[in-house]
Amino acid sequence: MTTLAKHMIVAGVENRPLIIDKTMYNSWQSRVLLYIKGKKNGRMMLESIENGPLVYPTIEENGAIRPKKYVKLTEQEKLQDDCDVQATNIILQGLPQDVYSLVNDFQASKDMWDRVNLLMKGTELSYQERECKLYNEFDKFTLVKGETLYEYYCRFAQLINDMHTIGMTMQQVQVNTKFLNALQPEWSKFVTDVKLAKNLYTTNYDHLYAYLSQHEGHANEARMLR
Known part of the structure; x- marks a missing residue:
């Protein structure tokens, strides 16, 4: 495993x-x-x-x-x-x-x-511009076709890290919900399972990833069937 x-x-x-x-x-x-x-x-x-x-x-x-x-x-x-x-x-x-x-x-x-x-100096975007840019990336974030769960997780972690670097904060449940809901339809069953198994207010997306990674093979089979 x-x-x-x-x-x-x-x-x-x-x-x-x-x-x-x-x-x-x-x-x-x-x-x-x-x-x-x-x-x-x-x-x-x-x-x-x-x-x-x-x-x-x-x-x-x-x-x-x-x-x-x-x-x-x-x-x-x-x-x-x-x-x-x-x-x-x-x-x-x-x-x-x-x-x-x-x-x-x-x-x-x-x-x-x-x-x-x-x-x-002077080449970096202003704080407000960077904040808007990152919020926009967060809002549009989704699993890319052909991307593995690990690659998806790494991109998401990088985005969240960029937000933390400039002092942006979001509720844990908001971050976790985005991580789950941005997955493709073949993950829907496992997303439902993890929502039932984990408290999205207290867990983090690292734990969600660890749980979902155990079922990636089944999700890939579901995608092939679709």
């Missing part, structure tokens, strides 16, 4: 961050930071983004003072320097070509992050 935990593990296996959405920069920013935090040594990468890269210690050699070479750094210093490089690469992977071309000369993750932040 497919479980919610199994899907959550799969959902976390990503090989690159999201590409920036200029109209939802704050949302992209928070997601990329969360993505970095979840990587190995992610907290050190975040430290580089916030405070800048390792400042190489200096040594005196032949009467001159110069920075140490990488090979002469301590293991901890090498790790810190490597984390800054990794953070820089992750940020670059999330940029569209037009933004990438304006920041690719920066080497340090902090410099690049600050530059992207400066470029994105």
Whole structure:
């Protein structure tokens, strides 16, 4: 039986961050930071983004003072320097070509992050425009033909997360009802069952998804019969 935990593990296996959405920069920013935090040594990468890269210690050699070479750094210093490089690469992977071309000369993750932040100022929609845009998406949200329940669930979770990011709130029963009612007719029997089995005022759509995923095969058979 497919479980919610199994899907959550799969959902976390990503090989690159999201590409920036200029109209939802704050949302992209928070997601990329969360993505970095979840990587190995992610907290050190975040430290580089916030405070800048390792400042190489200096040594005196032949009467001159110069920075140490990488090979002469301590293991901890090498790790810190490597984390800054990794953070820089992750940020670059999330940029569209037009933004990438304006920041690719920066080497340090902090410099690049600050530059992207400066470029994105003024490109994001106003709060009212974003709120209207998201409410409209929520209102029109539905299962796409050929889409699996898992793909539907991920799109819905992303939409709700975008709404929460800018402080939008809705009653739990409203969110749960939308998640169920936006499914196609072949799900009607199972939607009725889950409404009887779950309290839509106290449960959440994660639990609804976990319940429905057990019956996806039957729903697919019903769709084929239709």
